[in-house]
Amino acid sequence: xxxxxxxxxxxxxxxxxxxxxxxxxxxxxxxxxxxxxxxxxxxxxxxxxxxxxxxxxxxxxxxxxxxxxxxxxxxxxxxxxxxxxxxxxxxxxxxxxxxxxxxxxxxxxxxxxxxxxxxxxxxxxxxxxxxxxxxxxxxxxxxxxxxxxxxxxxxxxxxxxxxxxxxxxxxxxxxxxxxxxxxxxxxxxxxxxxxxxxxxxxxxxxxxxxxxxxxxxxxxxxxxxxxxxxxxxxxxxxxxxxxxxxxxxxxxxxxxxxxxxxxxxxxxxxxxx
DNA sequence: GGTCCGACCTGGCAGC
DNA sequence: TGCTGCCAGGTCGGAC
Numbered sequence: 001x002x003x004x005x006x007x008x009x010x011x012x013x014x015x016x017x018x019x020x021x022x023x024x025x026x027x028x029x030x031x032x033x034x035x036x037x038x039x040x041x042x043x044x045x046x047x048x049x050x051x052x053x054x055x056x057x058x059x060x061x062x063x064x065x066x067x068x069x070x071x072x073x074x075x076x077x078x079x080x081x082x083x084x085x086x087x088x089x090x091x092x093x094x095x096x097x098x099x100x101x102x103x104x105x106x107x108x109x110x111x112x113x114x115x116x117x118x119x120x121x122x123x124x125x126x127x128x129x130x131x132x133x134x135x136x137x138x139x140x141x142x143x144x145x146x147x148x149x150x151x152x153x154x155x156x157x158x159x160x161x162x163x164x165x166x167x168x169x170x171x172x173x174x175x176x177x178x179x180x181x182x183x184x185x186x187x188x189x190x191x192x193x194x195x196x197x198x199x200x201x202x203x204x205x206x207x208x209x210x211x212x213x214x215x216x217x218x219x220x221x222x223x224x225x226x227x228x229x230x231x232x233x234x235x236x237x238x239x240x241x242x243x244x245x246x247x248x249x250x251x252x253x254x255x256x257x258x259x260x261x262x263x264x265x266x267x268x269x270x271x272x273x
Numbered sequence: 274g275g276t277c278c279g280a281c282c283t284g285g286c287a288g289c
Numbered sequence: 290t291g292c293t294g295c296c297a298g299g300t301c302g303g304a305c
Contacts (some may be wrong), residue, residue: 001298057299074299075282091283110282126300153276161276162300170298223284223297224301262277264298 004167005210056166066120078115
């Protein structure tokens with residue numbers, strides 16, 4: 001599941017490949033995932049990628065004529081860099097053919113990912129509504145405290161709310177709360193100043209470590225996250241609670257517990273948190 | 274405005 | 290062996 005660290009890894013790897021590369025052809029194999037597939041073909045064909053950036057879990061491509069391509073990978077989306085022989089499979093939904101003969105494949109097993117081309121001055125509601133970037137200078141303790149104090153959400157749901165802090169998903173929310181020693185069902189506005197201090201430290205700590213290990217690949221199925229070069233991330237080796245139900249807590253030895261909050265699994269240690 | 278909840282989507286797996 | 294139903298979870302839109 002691509003969250004901030006996985007998307008950041010993908011963006012960094014793409015940046016070394018696609019800057020100033022000209023798109024020879026775009027082949028849309030599943031139109032439903034594009035907001036306007038006809039416009040996408042018209043704008044992208046012959047255009048040139050000038051930069052690629054990340055905002056939360058969105059990948060933003062700046063094009064030479066001022067348009068922007070926005071991709072959200074959702075659950076199972078992948079961007080795979082492919083030289084001949086091409087790595088296309090039955091889950092390839094869009095192929096970007098470049099003039100140098102390479103391809104960028106958008107693969108998506110569950111087909112939940114979304115792609116959109118924005119005009120130079122076009123407003124994107126999805127992007128505008130996003131909250132603070134947790135790895136930016138805007139993320140400070142006062143801003144976090146203000147957001148927490150105004151919310152009655154359970155802290156796990158608070159961390160998943162992209163309008164508050166943007167980029168955290170289900171895996172890293174559990175890891176962040178474990179390191180902060182906060183129970184996932186505790187309400188956001190009831191956190192003590194000590195817990196807020198721990199949370200403020202743990203959020204960038206967990207996300208930065210995961211970025212340095214190129215994200216988390218949980219299993220070997222075709223749905224699991226891969227880097228642009230179709231390799232696994234490494235952070236799954238360093239997860240302390242997520243997907244470890246019944247295993248001993250690395251701090252106290254108590255078994256890790258799994259509960260369901262709003263249909264999402266939360267993992268935590270009942271003794272430490 | 275904040276929160277809640279179902280829908281979208283499909284491979285994998287358990288149960289029969 | 291084959292079928293059915295559930296589960297995984299990020300985002301969106303509608304309801305409250």
